[in-house]
Amino acid sequence: MEKELKGKVAIVTGAGRLRGIGKTTAVALAKLGANVVVTGTGRKPENYPDDEKAVGWKDIESVADLIRAEGSKALTIIADVTNKSDVKNMIDQTIKEFGRIDILINNAAYARAEDRVPILDLDENVFQKVVDIKLTGTFLCTKGAIEHMIKQGDGGKIVNISSSAGKKGTANFLAYNAGNFGVVGMTQSMARELGSKNINVNAVCPGAVDTSRMDVVRDDWDRMAADTPIGRNGTDEEVGNFCAYLCTEASSWIHGQSINLNGGTIMEH
Amino acid sequence: MKKDLEGKTAIITGAGRLRGIGRATAVALSKLGANIVVTGTGKNPETFPQDEKDIGWNDIESTAEQVRNEGSLAKTIITDITKESDVKFLIESTLEKFGSLDILVNNAAAPYGEDRVPIVEIENEIFKKVINTKLYGSFLCSKFAAIAMISQKKGGRIINLSSSAGKEGSARMGAYNAANFAIEGFTQALAKELAMEKITVNSVCPGMTETSRLDPLGRGALWKSKAENIPMGRVGTDQEVADLIAFLSTDKARFITGQSININGGSVTSR
Numbered sequence: 001m002e003k004e005l006k007g008k009v010a011i012v013t014g015a016g017r018l019r020g021i022g023k024t025t026a027v028a029l030a031k032l033g034a035n036v037v038v039t040g041t042g043r044k045p046e047n048y049p050d051d052e053k054a055v056g057w058k059d060i061e062s063v064a065d066l067i068r069a070e071g072s073k074a075l076t077i078i079a080d081v082t083n084k085s086d087v088k089n090m091i092d093q094t095i096k097e098f099g100r101i102d103i104l105i106n107n108a109a110y111a112r113a114e115d116r117v118p119i120l121d122l123d124e125n126v127f128q129k130v131v132d133i134k135l136t137g138t139f140l141c142t143k144g145a146i147e148h149m150i151k152q153g154d155g156g157k158i159v160n161i162s163s164s165a166g167k168k169g170t171a172n173f174l175a176y177n178a179g180n181f182g183v184v185g186m187t188q189s190m191a192r193e194l195g196s197k198n199i200n201v202n203a204v205c206p207g208a209v210d211t212s213r214m215d216v217v218r219d220d221w222d223r224m225a226a227d228t229p230i231g232r233n234g235t236d237e238e239v240g241n242f243c244a245y246l247c248t249e250a251s252s253w254i255h256g257q258s259i260n261l262n263g264g265t266i267m268e269h
Numbered sequence: 270m271k272k273d274l275e276g277k278t279a280i281i282t283g284a285g286r287l288r289g290i291g292r293a294t295a296v297a298l299s300k301l302g303a304n305i306v307v308t309g310t311g312k313n314p315e316t317f318p319q320d321e322k323d324i325g326w327n328d329i330e331s332t333a334e335q336v337r338n339e340g341s342l343a344k345t346i347i348t349d350i351t352k353e354s355d356v357k358f359l360i361e362s363t364l365e366k367f368g369s370l371d372i373l374v375n376n377a378a379a380p381y382g383e384d385r386v387p388i389v390e391i392e393n394e395i396f397k398k399v400i401n402t403k404l405y406g407s408f409l410c411s412k413f414a415a416i417a418m419i420s421q422k423k424g425g426r427i428i429n430l431s432s433s434a435g436k437e438g439s440a441r442m443g444a445y446n447a448a449n450f451a452i453e454g455f456t457q458a459l460a461k462e463l464a465m466e467k468i469t470v471n472s473v474c475p476g477m478t479e480t481s482r483l484d485p486l487g488r489g490a491l492w493k494s495k496a497e498n499i500p501m502g503r504v505g506t507d508q509e510v511a512d513l514i515a516f517l518s519t520d521k522a523r524f525i526t527g528q529s530i531n532i533n534g535g536s537v538t539s540r
Contacts, residue, residue: 162386188538195500195535229464232525238524245521251514253505258537260528264464267457267527269540 003033004248009098011090013081013141014108016040016059018052019212021161022107023063024240030070032244034103037094038063042078042110043224049212063158072096081108081137091144100152103247104145106138106183113216115175127175134179139187146199148244160187162203163166164266180205191256200255201255202246207262209234229264272302273519280359282350282410285328287310288323288481290430291376292332293511299341301515303372306363307332308348310377318481324402326416342367350377350406356459360373360413372426372518373414373443374408381482382533388443396444403448408455411470415463426518429456431532435538449474453529460527469526471517474535500535 010029015022015038024252026036039059048057064074069116079086094101110130112243138160163249165173166180194201208214208224210233217224225233242261245251260266284291284307295305309329317326333343333347344366349355363370379402383395395424399449411427418425435449453472460470475497477483486492496504513532531537 007468031438189537191538193427193502196502198501225377229461230467230469231465234524242523242525245516250509250516251502253528253534254513254532256538257531258538259525259530261525263524264460264527267460267529 001061001094005029005103006033008034008102008205009037009094009100010036010103010105011039011094011141011145012105013039013079013109014136015213016043016065018049018055018057018062019236021209021236021239021243022105023066023208024236025105025107025243026063027066027070028237028240029246029247030067030072030074030105032248033072035073035098036067036245037077037090037098038080039077039079039090039108041080042063049215052212061081066136079216081141081178082132084140087140087144089134089146091143092214095148095221101148101156102152103157104141104159105243106141106158108133108137109161109179109213110134112176113211116172118172119174122174129206130175131179131182135182135186138183142190149199156200158190158194158199158201159243160201160203161243162187162205164207164260164262166203166258167260167266167269168206187258188256195235195255198252200204200252202254202256203240203258204243204246205258205260205262205266206234206239207237207260207265210234211236227265228262232263234261236262270408274304274372277303277371278306278363278369279372279374279518280306280308280363280370280410281374281376282308282330282348282406284332285312286481287318287324287331287477288507290475290478290480290507290510291374292335293507294374294376295332295343296335296339297318297515298372298512298518299339299343300335302521303518304339304342304367305333305336306344306359307336308346308350308359308377310349313497314350315512318484321481323380325533350410351401353409355385356409356413357408358466360417364417369421369423370414370417370425371409371423373428374514375410375427375429377406377531378403378430378482384444385441387441391444400451401446404451404455406535407452411459412454412478415459415468418468419463419466424523425469427459427463427468427470427516428517429470429472431474431529433474433531433537435472435529436531436537440526456529457527464526467523469517469523471511471527472529473510473517474529474531474533475505475510476531476536478510479504480507491517498536499533503534505532505534523530
């Protein structure tokens, strides 16, 4: 049986971590037959988490190996998604290598930590950085990708990673709430503009997911799990599989939605 | 390769229409390997839509045939889901025939029609019937299915059909809005109660979908203008809604619970 996404080309931004939604989404898309472009910021190896160092993890290069192990082609690109020329290069390289773009996963986000402070303590540069990567980054990548999707004329799929923080405000989450609520709004706006072109645009809003992004809150991890109706936090694989589902033909009538994936912590909107 | 739902048993209520979400869901779940119990109300064949009469469609018996064509087992049970004794019989017969119950799809609804009038004009009995089928029926089926799933101790799936009408009120849709909004509240409560049992509970909220339920709208200018107002410029298909229900039924969706997911081509996005 032919794989569902055979012949399709996907870009997944922010896909360099061993434990991360970018990686699992890239692999899930590759399992369905898509060729996948993965981006990272070229983070210094000495900053990698210990478990990555222990297995000799090499950021997006290692993710590319996992994609190839599924029988798909992979391309790695260092890109700052907030930089217009970097994004242009990312799109150009993708077209040069694979000839088309069918799927864009806007996953890149600023690292969690220094932004989780009260408003009075929140540095404006940190605020700017969080919002810039989430919003300007998603905007620029989408703009670059849809130009080709529209030209190709056979539709496309855009999945934006938002968060429970895109549905509900929380103390000490100002920048992250703003960025993720913004993604939900952008998703609706993009969906209304791009629907007639058969380009589906949706957001995925995960709750607490076991990724290296969350290593800074391990002290609180068990309490977070206990607060979830289902009694546990999520896995990066669960989110990756759902993102991949939203990229299949079967999900074409799902459009403009920001879908919660959180074990029941937030049910509204 | 083992199919995703092999060895699982699903009940789908209200699955007798040729063009309908119930039938499409029965087929989608059977494609994934599940055995299927379908219910209908035993509607008089004279009331079947013309296209069903033309091909000799035989309500849930024909749906069961489609399930068997996918290599799965099927059972048909005439059920009034608003009657406790009927619902108990449905669950008991399912367990007797297939040994387990893993998935319940609460799809049955009162027909579209006499309820689509202003509230000041709606017959009290019509209002009650819409609420009774959708809400009380989903409650009864969920209650007895959940009892069975809890005692099996291997989790489960309950999927309720709501609608865009469960997210946004519209003139002349009072009864249907009330029933569907309520389904979403019920979904959230039940999801929280059953989460630790690994039983997920979600709703699916379709927008305008090409089914015989919407035949009273005709397929002329009104239909066309409604379709054009959808961001994707078209209505949905029963198959598309069924595909989402099928995804929610699989192990891959195990972390999704308590949600009421829109599938509507972008027509309602705000909730």
